[in-house]
């Protein structure tokens with residue numbers, strides 16, 4: 001009986017720690033959205049104060065060369081994407097329709113899509129109002145590719161865990177205990 005008590009204790013400690021563990025996918029999404037927010041508000045300020053000949057598509061790497069005052073409004077070196085695929089671009093349609101987007105996460109507002117990004121379930125948004133922009137269309141297609149990404153077995157397990165930690169933990173424990181009991185009865189140890 002002592003053994004069962006110990007196993008129960010261990011299991012409950014494990015499940016509690018899983019419950020309180022941070023959700024890394026959500027953290028990645030939030031970090032990227034914060035970057036987009038910061039870039040959008042800096043751009044808004046810049047455009048209120050200065051008139052530029054706006055380009056339909058500008059990357060964060062080139063922005064300082066095109067809108068020379070941009071670095072007065074934001075420290076671009078602090079805008080670091082939370083994943084290696086997060087790269088930032090600004091799409092411009094007219095003076096009311098422009099914004100920054102992430103290569104992986106897309107824009108702030110629009111149709112929500114679920115991305116299988118390796119072991120993380122991330123969320124991005126695509127907005128059809130920019131679909132006349134060729135670069136934006138290319139970018140949207142690239143984003144949609146992540147909805148069909150095939151995970152490796154390791155990524156699959158971690159993805160399940162990140163998406164549903166409690167269920168994955170319980171299933172893993174059941175499988176582990178089950179195979180232990182099976183081996184035990186088979187080899188009679």
Ligand SMILES: [Zn+2]
Nearest residue numbers: 032086102105
């Ligand atoms: Zn991103």
